[in-house]
Amino acid sequence: MSKLTFARAINAGLRKSLENDPKVILMGEDIGSLGGVFRVTDGLQKDFGKHRVIDSPLAESGIIGTAVGLAYRGYRPVCEIQFDGFIYPAFDQIVSQVAKMHYRTQGRVKMPITIRVPFGGGIGSPEHHSESPEAYFTHTSGLRVVAVSNPQDAYTMIQQAIASDDPVLYFEPKRRYHDKGDVDETIDLSTALPLDKAAVVSSGSDVTLVAYGPLVKTAKDAAMAAADDGLSVEVIDLRSLAPVDYPVVEASVRKTGRLVITHEAGQSGGLGAEIAASITERCFHYLESAPVRITGFDVPYPYSKLEMHHLPDLDRILDGVDRALGRPNSLSGLEG
Amino acid sequence: MLTDQAGQGVHHDTPGPGQSAQNPLRTGGDLLQLVSPEGERISHPEFDVWVKDVGDEQLCSLYEDMTVIRRIDAEATALQRQGELALWPPLLGQEASQIGSSRSLRDDDFVFPSYRESGVAYVRGAHLSEIARVWRGNASYGWDPQRINLATPQIIIGSQSLHATGYAMGVQLDGANTAVLAYFGDGATSEGDVNEAMVFAASYQAPVVFFCQNNHWAISEPVRIQSHVQLADRPTGFGIPSMRVDGNDVLAVMAATRVALDRARSGGGPTFIEAVTYRMGPHTTADDPTRYRDPIELEDWAAKDPILRLRKLLEAKGLLTEDVEARVKAKADAVAAELRSSCIGMADPQPLDVFNHVYSTPNPWIERQKDHYSRYLNSFNEPVEEGAL
Ligand SMILES: Cc1ncc(C[n+]2csc(CCOP(=O)(O)OP(=O)(O)O)c2C)c(N)n1
Numbered sequence: 001m002s003k004l005t006f007a008r009a010i011n012a013g014l015r016k017s018l019e020n021d022p023k024v025i026l027m028g029e030d031i032g033s034l035g036g037v038f039r040v041t042d043g044l045q046k047d048f049g050k051h052r053v054i055d056s057p058l059a060e061s062g063i064i065g066t067a068v069g070l071a072y073r074g075y076r077p078v079c080e081i082q083f084d085g086f087i088y089p090a091f092d093q094i095v096s097q098v099a100k101m102h103y104r105t106q107g108r109v110k111m112p113i114t115i116r117v118p119f120g121g122g123i124g125s126p127e128h129h130s131e132s133p134e135a136y137f138t139h140t141s142g143l144r145v146v147a148v149s150n151p152q153d154a155y156t157m158i159q160q161a162i163a164s165d166d167p168v169l170y171f172e173p174k175r176r177y178h179d180k181g182d183v184d185e186t187i188d189l190s191t192a193l194p195l196d197k198a199a200v201v202s203s204g205s206d207v208t209l210v211a212y213g214p215l216v217k218t219a220k221d222a223a224m225a226a227a228d229d230g231l232s233v234e235v236i237d238l239r240s241l242a243p244v245d246y247p248v249v250e251a252s253v254r255k256t257g258r259l260v261i262t263h264e265a266g267q268s269g270g271l272g273a274e275i276a277a278s279i280t281e282r283c284f285h286y287l288e289s290a291p292v293r294i295t296g297f298d299v300p301y302p303y304s305k306l307e308m309h310h311l312p313d314l315d316r317i318l319d320g321v322d323r324a325l326g327r328p329n330s331l332s333g334l335e336g
Numbered sequence: 337m338l339t340d341q342a343g344q345g346v347h348h349d350t351p352g353p354g355q356s357a358q359n360p361l362r363t364g365g366d367l368l369q370l371v372s373p374e375g376e377r378i379s380h381p382e383f384d385v386w387v388k389d390v391g392d393e394q395l396c397s398l399y400e401d402m403t404v405i406r407r408i409d410a411e412a413t414a415l416q417r418q419g420e421l422a423l424w425p426p427l428l429g430q431e432a433s434q435i436g437s438s439r440s441l442r443d444d445d446f447v448f449p450s451y452r453e454s455g456v457a458y459v460r461g462a463h464l465s466e467i468a469r470v471w472r473g474n475a476s477y478g479w480d481p482q483r484i485n486l487a488t489p490q491i492i493i494g495s496q497s498l499h500a501t502g503y504a505m506g507v508q509l510d511g512a513n514t515a516v517l518a519y520f521g522d523g524a525t526s527e528g529d530v531n532e533a534m535v536f537a538a539s540y541q542a543p544v545v546f547f548c549q550n551n552h553w554a555i556s557e558p559v560r561i562q563s564h565v566q567l568a569d570r571p572t573g574f575g576i577p578s579m580r581v582d583g584n585d586v587l588a589v590m591a592a593t594r595v596a597l598d599r600a601r602s603g604g605g606p607t608f609i610e611a612v613t614y615r616m617g618p619h620t621t622a623d624d625p626t627r628y629r630d631p632i633e634l635e636d637w638a639a640k641d642p643i644l645r646l647r648k649l650l651e652a653k654g655l656l657t658e659d660v661e662a663r664v665k666a667k668a669d670a671v672a673a674e675l676r677s678s679c680i681g682m683a684d685p686q687p688l689d690v691f692n693h694v695y696s697t698p699n700p701w702i703e704r705q706k707d708h709y710s711r712y713l714n715s716f717n718e719p720v721e722e723g724a725l
Contacts, residue, residue, distance in 0.1 A: 033628040034556035057526035057562045058493055058554050086492070089528065124422045124473060126451075128491050268701065297705045302690045304422050304473030309687045309709070319712060330715035331708060 001184050007040050007177040009151035010116075012185060013158035014041065014078065018048050021076065024162055027054040027063055028080030028116075037082055038118060038177055060090035067113045068097050076112045078162055083174075084119040085128025091136070098167045099142035114161045115169050119147075120214045120264050121311055122175035124304040131301055132265035137169050138242040138274070145242040146195060147171040149216035151181035153239065160195040168195070171241075173214030198245035200252065204234035207324050208252040210261045210275060212238035215312060219262060222317040233321060241271055249275065250282050257288035258324040262312050267295040294320040360595060367580050367612060370587040373640050375648020377587075386591040392655055398439065398586050399646050400664045402431040405455035406643060407668035409617075411675050412454070412468065416621040420679050422473040425452045426617035429584070432642030433549045433611040435459065436589025440597060441517065446503055448487045448496035448518045452549075456519065460486045464671065465678035474682055494520055494527035497546060501533045504542035504600070515600035517545040517593075523554025525570060526562045534574040534606070541605035545596040546571065548608065549583060551615035556628035571608035583613030584642035614640070687713060 004012065017024045026041060032055035035042030045053035056063050060081060067077035081087045087094070094115065101111045121130030137145045144166050148154040154172070161168035193199060201216065202223050211219035216237045223233035234252050238244060253259050259279055261272040276291035294312045302310050322329035360382035369378055370387065390398075409426050416424040427434060434455030441447065441460075449456055457467050457479065466479040470489060477488040490496040500518030507514045524530050525548060537544050550567055552559050563570065568580035577599075581592040589611055596607035614637035618625045650656040691706040 029554075030556045032556070035627070037555070037622075055557050055561055058523040058557070059526040059528060061528050062526070089492075126423060126470065126473075126491060127476060267705070297690060297709070298702055299690055299694050300476075303470070303476045303685070305685050306687065306690050309690050316712065319715070330712040334711070 001182050003180050004151050004155070004183045005178050005180050006148075006151050006154050006172070007038055009155040009181070009183050010040050010158050010172065011042060011044070012183070013155040014044060014162075015047075016185075017078070017159050017162045018044065018052060021162075023074060024076045024078060025052050025054065025070070026078045026080070027056045027067065029056055029058055029063075029082050031055060031080050036080060038174065040116075040118075040172075040177075041080065060086055060088075061093050064090040064093035064098060064113075064115065068093065068101065068111065071101075071111045071113055072109060076114075076162055078114045078116065081115060081117045083125075083129045084117055084131040084133055087115075087117055087133060094137070094143070094167075094169075095140045099140045101142075102166070103142055110165045111167045112162075112165050113167045114158070114164075115167070116158075117169060117171050118174035118177075119171045120173050120175060121301060121307050122214065124307070127301065127303070130307065132263065132296065134169070134171055134241055135265055135270050138271060139269075142167070143242060144168045144195065144240070145171070146240050147173070147213035147238070149173065149176070149211075149213055149237050149239070151179070151183050152187075153237075155183045155185065156187055156189065156192050157195055157239070159189055160192070163189065164195060171213055175214055176217065179217070193239075196240040196243055196245060198239055198248040199237045200234060200248065201237045202233070202235045204232035204256070206232045206256055207258040207260055207321050208234050208236060208249065208256045209317070209321065210236045210238060210249060210259065212241060212263065212271075215262050215264060215317075218312065218314055219317060222314045222321065225314060225318060226321055231321065231325070238271075244271075244275060244278070246278060246282065249279060253279055253283045254286045257286055259287070259291040260294060260317070260320045260324050261291065262294040262317055262320070264296045264311055266298045267293055268298050270295055289324050289326060292320045292324045367582050368588045368592055369582040369585050370591060371585045371645055371649050373584075373645055375645055375652055377649065380591075383588070383591040383595070386594045387587050390587065390590065392653065395646070395650060395653075396655060396660050396664075398435055398590075399643070399650060399660075400667055401435045401439065401455075401459060402586065402643050402646065403664050404668050404671050405431055405434065405458055407672045408454060408458060408464070408467070408675055411672040412471070413617070413621060415468075415676065415679055416471070421468065421471045421621075423620055423622060424471050425454075425620045426615075427452050427455055429614045429616035429637065429642065430549055430551055431455060432586040432646070433547075433583040433589055433613045436586040437517070437519075437547050437593045437609075437611070440590050440593035442515075442597075444485065445515045445517060445597065446485045446487075446500075446507075448500040448503070448516070449489060450493070450496060450520050450524070451489045451491050452521070453489070453519050457486060460484045462486065463678070464675040465682060468675060468679045469682060472679060472682060474685055494524035494530040494533075496520065497524070497530045497533035498536070500544050500546075501537045501542050501606075504537065504544035504606075505540055507543055508540065513601045515543050515545060515597040517547055517597070519547050519549065521554060522548060522550040522552065522559040522567060523557065523562055524548070525567055526554075531574075534571055534576055534608070537606035538575040541603070543600035543603075544606045545593065545600055546576075546606065546608040547593070548610050550610050550612050551583075552613075553615055553619070553625075553629070555619045555623060556625075566610065568608065568610035571606075576606045576608050578608040578610065580610045580612065583611030584640050584645060586642060586646055613642070616641075 031041040032045040272293035438459040504516040
């Protein structure tokens with residue numbers, strides 16, 4: 001067991017994958033001598049060479065489009081998109097090519113491409129540096145989408161993503177890069193929790209609280225604060241956003257009868273809407289109140305002085321928990 | 337004989353400053369220089385005429401602008417270190433490129449910058465608080481683009497080159513004689529957008545000038561990773577003439593930009609300028625160039641400092657009087673002080689501002705979120721009512 005920061009844990013996972021499989025190559029802007037703007041790839045070019053850790057030209061469509069060709073040729077490219085907001089120039093390659101190639105060729109061509117995306121806000125950056133674009137990708141069939149929330153998962157799931165024959169969007173909560181945690185580097189990938197499974201990270205009986213990525217920590221903090229108030233909140237770390245592990249969420253909601261979902265992304269068309277609808281379909285008779293979403297607002301990510309208002313925090317989540325439980329809350333007395 | 341890339345004569349409605357319609361068309365190749373790194377004036381048969389009007393007084397005022405923006409840069413970097421700005425992209429070393437090009441523009445020309453063109457913003461008449469507030473995190477835009485004909489800073493690399501080309505197409509449709517100028521860096525030339533902009537500009541002979549500040553680095557990646565040919569050789573493949581100019585030589589930058597703007601205004605179509613310069617500071621205040629840059633390289637370029645070069649020229653001409661020095665220093669001091677006070681005195685934005693201007697008319701869904709959030713904020717002051725939602 002070692003204590004690693006989130007960023008170092010991903011670094012260690014990438015290193016393992018590079019060591020184990022000569023077909024794994026890393027590409028992205030500034031990932032070489034700089035080690036990436038977040039230092040996630042620190043030292044890898046030095047140890048594996050410029051042909052396996054490639055400083056790419058400044059062209060996102062180029063990074064993903066050439067990864068498609070490399071995958072055709074049997075490589076397993078791991079592409080870094082420097083910041084969430086810079087993925088859009090590559091959007092066409094991801095949704096029109098990467099996602100569809102397997103289906104188009106009826107399985108004859110595989111796209112084992114991993115696309116690493118530092119995402120989410122909370123670090124006081126200028127615009128395009130704090131986006132939560134996951135729903136665009138969960139809407140696209142053919143892609144697996146995951147969001148990691150702690151160093152151990154970061155270490156394990158990056159290797160699982162790289163080993164997956166499907167393309168994986170691997171979202172890294174950038175505001176947690178410096179968080180430290182225990183990482184078992186000897187973990188056996190074949191027995192570790194699979195990439196597409198959710199995890200119950202704290203159990204409870206009154207409300208189910210679903211989170212992923214950066215908000216898992218906030219959700220756990222909220223559950224602890226609620227416990228002081230005599231409430232028992234079950235927190236689920238979704239981990240996989242596409243596909244969503246519904247059996248785990250379902251089982252929890254059948255137990256608690258109440259559902260709160262939180263994410264940084266805006267509400268409309270977001271993952272929270274999808275989960276609320278799916279759980280309502282699956283557990284309608286178990287629900288004691290309407291599912292509640294605590295999300296970012298339907299506005300462009302605000303400039304940094306206001307981002308704390310946009311991002312769900314502990315208090316906003318607790319207010320949502322109160323709403324699900326019918327306890328006094330900020331919207332008490334309002335209809336609809 | 338003056339020709340465009342199709343080999344036809346180009347006719348000028350508006351010849352450049354006091355010269356006979358001689359618009360030198362170069363395609364990449366030699367570095368245009370009008371002042372040597374030692375500060376000697378190098379005469380040039382074709383380009384001299386384009387800066388003929390730049391007399392003693394103009395030279396001093398170029399020196400003043402360059403000194404002032406270096407001071408803005410230093411003050412902003414200090415403000416960032418003191419936590420008053422969230423981030424700052426320094427332009428140290430690029431003063432001649434920014435001042436030489438922006439001082440060549442007319443007020444009615446329209447400019448599309450990236451994020452590093454604070455010097456251009458200063459010349460276009462942006463207020464210092466407008467330059468600071470985006471980097472402070474207080475606003476999503478700096479100045480009113482329509483007031484000073486300068487688009488808002490662009491972070492997505494190269495996008496603005498397409499916007500500039502579209503604006504230029506509009507100018508052409510209107511039959512106006514406005515020129516449009518887009519700034520971007522060497523790294524940006526790798527992006528699809530910049531290449532698509534060149535395709536559009538060439539297709540429609542749009543009156544746009546692509547001004548590439550080749551400062552040698554795209555964060556940690558040297559220009560040689562992005563291009564195996566000189567950047568000025570790229571546009572010629574799109575049918576766009578180009579000029580490669582010493583970006584640390586304010587006179588050469590001015591001459592080249594004036595040629596390109598004149599070509600745009602007179603129906604000669606797009607031009608690409610590669611201003612060869614150097615980013616002496618970090619990419620932004622969040623960057624650490626010691627991880628990727630050889631200090632010797634920095635030393636070499638420091639010897640080619642654009643302000644130093646102009647100083648030497650002024651000294652040789654006997655223009656750097658105590659008077660001029662004092663005046664320039666006073667101006668730089670005043671501007672720096674104003675930047676500092678406007679930054680520190682800036683009022684914080686209000687929480688509910690988050691919801692404003694998402695659409696041009698009120699949107700019921702956002703209004704609802706605004707109402708709920710305002711109730712939420714108020715719930716911290718008042719006990720919340722019994723009775724659940
Ligand atoms: C589409 C996009 N990809 C990546 C980035 C991150 N990024 C910001 S600046 C930069 C380097 C830009 O280099 P260059 O175009 O040479 O301009 P310079 O900063 O040197 O002026 C990068 C990679 C971005 N802002 N936009």
